[in-house]
Amino acid sequence: MTRDTDAPPADDVLPDGGDAAAEGADDVALDPWGSSTVADYRKLFEEFGIEEFDELLPEIPKPHYLMRRGVIFGHRDYRPVAAAMRDDEPFAVLSGFMPTGDPHIGHKLVFDEIIWHQERGGDAYGLIADLEAHSARGLTWDEIDEHSRDYLLSLLALGFDAEDGELYRQSDNRELQDLAFELGIEANYSELQAIYGFDGETDVSHMQSVVTQMADILYPQLDEPKPTVIPVGPDQDPHIRLARDLATRMRFFKVTEAYASFEADDAERELLGEAWDALSELAAVRDAETTVRCVHAAQYLAHGESGVDFESDRPSVDVPEIEESARASVVKKLQSAGMEPFRPRTRFFDRQATDEAFEGLVDAVEGEKRVYEGHVDSFELDAEAAAELARQVEVDHGGYGFIPPSSIYHRFMTGLTGGKMSSSVPASHISLLDDPEDGYDKVKAATTGGRETAEEQRELGGEADDCPVYELYAYLLANDDDGLATEVYEECVNGERLCGGCKEQAAVLMREFLEDHQEKRAEAEELLDSLDIDLDSDRA
Numbered sequence: 001m002t003r004d005t006d007a008p009p010a011d012d013v014l015p016d017g018g019d020a021a022a023e024g025a026d027d028v029a030l031d032p033w034g035s036s037t038v039a040d041y042r043k044l045f046e047e048f049g050i051e052e053f054d055e056l057l058p059e060i061p062k063p064h065y066l067m068r069r070g071v072i073f074g075h076r077d078y079r080p081v082a083a084a085m086r087d088d089e090p091f092a093v094l095s096g097f098m099p100t101g102d103p104h105i106g107h108k109l110v111f112d113e114i115i116w117h118q119e120r121g122g123d124a125y126g127l128i129a130d131l132e133a134h135s136a137r138g139l140t141w142d143e144i145d146e147h148s149r150d151y152l153l154s155l156l157a158l159g160f161d162a163e164d165g166e167l168y169r170q171s172d173n174r175e176l177q178d179l180a181f182e183l184g185i186e187a188n189y190s191e192l193q194a195i196y197g198f199d200g201e202t203d204v205s206h207m208q209s210v211v212t213q214m215a216d217i218l219y220p221q222l223d224e225p226k227p228t229v230i231p232v233g234p235d236q237d238p239h240i241r242l243a244r245d246l247a248t249r250m251r252f253f254k255v256t257e258a259y260a261s262f263e264a265d266d267a268e269r270e271l272l273g274e275a276w277d278a279l280s281e282l283a284a285v286r287d288a289e290t291t292v293r294c295v296h297a298a299q300y301l302a303h304g305e306s307g308v309d310f311e312s313d314r315p316s317v318d319v320p321e322i323e324e325s326a327r328a329s330v331v332k333k334l335q336s337a338g339m340e341p342f343r344p345r346t347r348f349f350d351r352q353a354t355d356e357a358f359e360g361l362v363d364a365v366e367g368e369k370r371v372y373e374g375h376v377d378s379f380e381l382d383a384e385a386a387a388e389l390a391r392q393v394e395v396d397h398g399g400y401g402f403i404p405p406s407s408i409y410h411r412f413m414t415g416l417t418g419g420k421m422s423s424s425v426p427a428s429h430i431s432l433l434d435d436p437e438d439g440y441d442k443v444k445a446a447t448t449g450g451r452e453t454a455e456e457q458r459e460l461g462g463e464a465d466d467c468p469v470y471e472l473y474a475y476l477l478a479n480d481d482d483g484l485a486t487e488v489y490e491e492c493v494n495g496e497r498l499c500g501g502c503k504e505q506a507a508v509l510m511r512e513f514l515e516d517h518q519e520k521r522a523e524a525e526e527l528l529d530s531l532d533i534d535l536d537s538d539r540a
Contacts, residue, residue, distance in 0.1 A: 048237055050074040050409060061085055064116045065480050066109065066410060072231075074409040076240055080227035081406050085120050092220035092228040093117035094125035096213070098133045099147030102431040103154045105476055106413045106421055113231035113408065115159045122229075124165035125220055126155050130537070131170040131212055135205035141539040149535050152528055154432045157520035167533050170212055175222060180208075180215035186249040187211060187242075195238050210242075217243040217405050225391055225401040231408050240407040247402035252353035253361065253390040258345050258377060260294050261370070262333045267326035275300050276344055282308060294342045298334035301327055314339075345370075345377040346386040357397035364393050413475060414468045416446040432521075436514040443472065443507035449492070450499035462492040462499065469499075469506050477509040 053075050057063055059082045066072045084091035095110050097103070103111075118124035128148045133139045139147075152167060160167075170176060192198050192207055217239065220228045230240060248254075258264065259272040275297040282305055283292055290310045298317045299307045309315040317335055334342075348365070350358055362371055367380035378386060391401040415421035415428030422428050430439050449467030451457040464470040470488060478485040491497035528535075 048241075050076060050234070050237065051078075053078075053408065056082060059083075059086070061120070064113070065478075065482060065485075066112065066475070068482060069474050069485060070411075071109070071475055072113070072408050072410050074234070075407060076237075076244070077404065077406045078229060078408055080403070081117075081122075081229045084227050085122075088121065090123070090224065090226040091117075091121070092123040092125065092226055093231065094127070094216065094220050094228060095231050096127040096129045096216055097151045098129045098137065099144050099151055100133055100137050100139060101147060102433050103151045104421070104429045104431045105472075106429065107151070107154070108158070108432065108476065109410050109413075110231050111155050111158045111160070113410070114155070117229060117231075118161060118165055119159075123220055123226075124160065126152070126160060126165065126167050127173075127216055128152070128167075128169045129209075129213070129216070131205075132209040135203070135209045141537045145535055145537050149528070150433060152533070152535075153521045153524050154517070156524035156527055157517055162527060162531055167531060169533065169537075170216065171537065171539065172534055173219075176212070176215050176219055179219065179222065180212045183214050183218070183246050183250070184208075184211045186246050187214070191242075195242055210239075213239055214243045214246050218247060218400075218402055221400065221402055225395065225403045227403055227406060229406045229408060231410070233412055234409045237407070237409070240405065244404040247404045249351075250400055250402055251351055251390075252357050252394040252397070252399045254349040254351050255383060255387045255390050256347050256349060257383065258347040259297070259342055260334070260337050260340055261372060261377075262337060263349075263375075264330060264333070265326070268330040268333070271301060271327055271330050272297065273344075276342070278305065279308065279342070283310065292342045294334040294337035294340045297342045298331050301331050301334070343379070345379045346381050346383055348376040348378070348386065348390055350374050353394070353399075354397060357393060357399065360397055361390065361393045364389055414471055416442055416468050418447040418468065430510065430514075432514070432517060434514060436511040436518070439514045440507040440511040443469065443510045444503055446472075446503065448499045448503065454498055457498055458495040461495040462497065464489045464492040467492070469503055472506050472510065477506055477513065 051074060053067060053072050054070065056075065056078060057067060059079065060067065064072070081091050083089070093114050095114055097107065097110070114124055114126060128144075128151065130141075130144045130148065133144050134141065148169065155167075156162060168176070187210075189198070189207070192210060196210065198207060217228075217230055220226070230236075230243075232240065257269055257273070259269075259276055264272060276292075279292050279296055279300055282300075283290075293315075295315050295317055296308050296310065299309060299315065302317055307317075317331075348361055353361070362369075362376055365376055365378050365381065367378065369379065370377040381389065391403075395401040413421050415425065416430070417425065417428045420428065427442060427445065430442055434442070446469050447467075448469050449463035449465065451460055451462065470492065473488045474485050478488070488497065488502065492502065
């Protein structure tokens with residue numbers, strides 16, 4: 001969840017948030033500690049299951065300009081967070097920063113996303129990933145202390161409310177470390193190897209830092225389960241996927257649909273649902289008075305409606321050879337269940353509940369129910385109510401009740417020199433600590449998407465989609481003024497705007513931003529010193 005300082009180039013960004021990825025671009029590699037590449041952001045939807053953010057915009061009250069402009073392009077399960085904002089329900093936002101260098105304008109994207117969610121009522125957390133910086137990047141504790149202060153000052157200067165939010169260092173947070181220990185019980189080396197490519201040369205502290213990051217992501221839910229969003233670049237998606245898995249594994253109960261006493265996997269449940277829909281309708285059409293039973297479902301899935309016999313007291317099913325594995329499996333289970341009634345119910349499956357928690361669940365499920373060894377079936381609760389009940393019982397009996405964390409993903413910024421924005425190449429990025437005049441000069445020297453001559457620019461228009469300077473407007477300089485971002489884009493592609501004047505305008509805006517930001521950083525010094533966060537590590 002920490003943003004890599006050597007970020008790869010951004011994909012094309014249109015002022016309306018559209019996707020203008022280069023034709024044929026197909027390279028996607030996500031590495032939280034290396035050089036992640038995303039040549040075509042659409043591949044993230046196809047290969048990693050990230051959802052498109054544009055579809056959510058109507059559900060978000062007054063979306064941030066990064067959302068409106070398509071800079072925030074994807075999400076995992078953000079709808080619970082959006083719903084919490086609309087309904088004034090509890091939710092949280094957290095992201096972390098690995099202090100490997102100066103905070104720069106790429107980090108500002110994450111700062112802004114945290115602050116925006118905090119302003120909309122979220123419990124906000126900003127953390128310094130110092131354990132990760134020491135173990136995965138080899139920074140000394142003196143270096144970590146110095147950079148940590150700079151990150152926190154910029155976060156405060158941009159508007160983070162330290163009275164309502166929480167700032168912490170991984171190394172100083174004992175609750176976090178205890179949670180990491182518990183989460184580590186649910187993770188194993190082969191899993192980390194598959195996700196991160198760890199091998200026999202990977203040191204144990206690096207692996208431990210992964211589990212610590214999982215604890216960071218779930219930390220906002222220690223007081224109470226609530227929707228939590230983690231704003232990150234797509235390079236951090238492996239962390240999000242693992243955290244969501246671990247959140248689920250830590251739960252006492254799993255809530256699923258069921259139709260009989262036996263267990264079924266997702267593919268089998270889909271077939272059982274199909275059978276129920278058909279059989280309940282068929283029974284009504286035939287005016288059958290008999291109870292729909294498992295053997296009837298087996299008949300339907302093996303032979304279709306024509307093979308269903310509601311008339312016999314002892315119906316049987318002749319099971320043909322079925323090539324489809326899920327269908328064959330579920331037909332056999334139904335056949336074994338025989339005359340057991342076949343009807344939908346909500347199932348509470350015991351994952352790792354204590355005996356007391358399981359008994360508490362049995363008592364809490366009201367109405368018609370069936371209690372089995374290892375699970376409870378409710379015939380009256382719907383899935384949503386059942387999930388909430390299971391979570392409450394878990395929390396009441398000492399469990400966490402974690403809600404799988406959500407995430408939103410922003411595009412990488414292109415370096416001012418083209419290619420990657422890299423901390424090791426000062427001309428490629430603008431540090432939030434840069435002298436305002438240096439910021440002005442860097443923008444003036446930046447690569448653009450302009451044509452070779454002014455005449456060609458006027459005739460053909462500029463290539464704003466490939467222009468690092470236009471990105472500065474869209475990501476930062478236009479701020480909340482969509483009109484300015486659109487004006488710059490349209491004037492560029494229509495040939496009305498030349499690069500010299502465009503860069504001059506951007507350079508002036510950048511100088512003004514840095515002047516204002518650094519004044520606010522100076523004002524935040526006293527506030528930071530008053531906070532309960534130790535920036536002079538005893539480890540140094």
